[in-house]
Amino acid sequence: MNTKIYLLNIKSILNDPVTKYLDKFTPERREKILRYKLNPDRNRTVHAELLAKNVIAKIANTDPDSIQISRDINGKPYCNIPGIFLSLSHSGEWVACSVGDSPNGIDVEKSSNKIGIKIAKRFFLPNEYAQILKLYEANNQDWTRKFLEYWTLKESCLKCENLRDWSNVDCEKLLHDPNLEIAGRNFHLQNNYVLGICTHRNVLPDGFVYAFFHVSLKNTFSGSERNFANSESRPDCMIFSSS
Numbered sequence: 001m002n003t004k005i006y007l008l009n010i011k012s013i014l015n016d017p018v019t020k021y022l023d024k025f026t027p028e029r030r031e032k033i034l035r036y037k038l039n040p041d042r043n044r045t046v047h048a049e050l051l052a053k054n055v056i057a058k059i060a061n062t063d064p065d066s067i068q069i070s071r072d073i074n075g076k077p078y079c080n081i082p083g084i085f086l087s088l089s090h091s092g093e094w095v096a097c098s099v100g101d102s103p104n105g106i107d108v109e110k111s112s113n114k115i116g117i118k119i120a121k122r123f124f125l126p127n128e129y130a131q132i133l134k135l136y137e138a139n140n141q142d143w144t145r146k147f148l149e150y151w152t153l154k155e156s157c158l159k160c161e162n163l164r165d166w167s168n169v170d171c172e173k174l175l176h177d178p179n180l181e182i183a184g185r186n187f188h189l190q191n192n193y194v195l196g197i198c199t200h201r202n203v204l205p206d207g208f209v210y211a212f213f214h215v216s217l218k219n220t221f222s223g224s225e226r227n228f229a230n231s232e233s234r235p236d237c238m239i240f241s242s243s
Contacts, residue, residue, distance in 0.1 A: 089195075145188070
């Protein structure tokens, strides 16, 4: 089973209460969700997990409510279905998960005016910083995009290999070195979001799948964006559309 990326846009429900979804989580997980003071933070956490539950349930041919997602000592998520690996991420209006039969990691970030060239110099390897600086000095606004490409790759590699820090992760090698077992790839989403994925090279995805809320279909892999725009927000009833 190749690693796959699933994306869900929750812009329309970011400020909605999450109360109606809490019975889908263990008491311990509910407590952690409610520690977030703001509904957008709660929704991102809730819907990332519900997205993963629906995806894994489809793969395992079971009910989403039977899927249990736990975390190890480093916070890496895992599920109760043997042989399935997953990773979760969320930022702004997007939640994302990657699922496969090999270790994987995913990260999504939005461009921000808080990104500065000094941050790149501090956190990135010299070869990476040189790439960013070249764009920056040319007054090319793509330098922030390159910054996020590297950042999301480092974060996704950390999640994939269950590392504690990514100080030695070389993004150029992840992207271009065919001798590395673990490889990385970036995708650009609407509204200046960047996504990074890392997994075994032979199962690295070359695309992603959109998930949409739907009121009548449950756990079926078909549909269009119109279903998301016009439907009630019910993450326990999702349809998926390849992109």
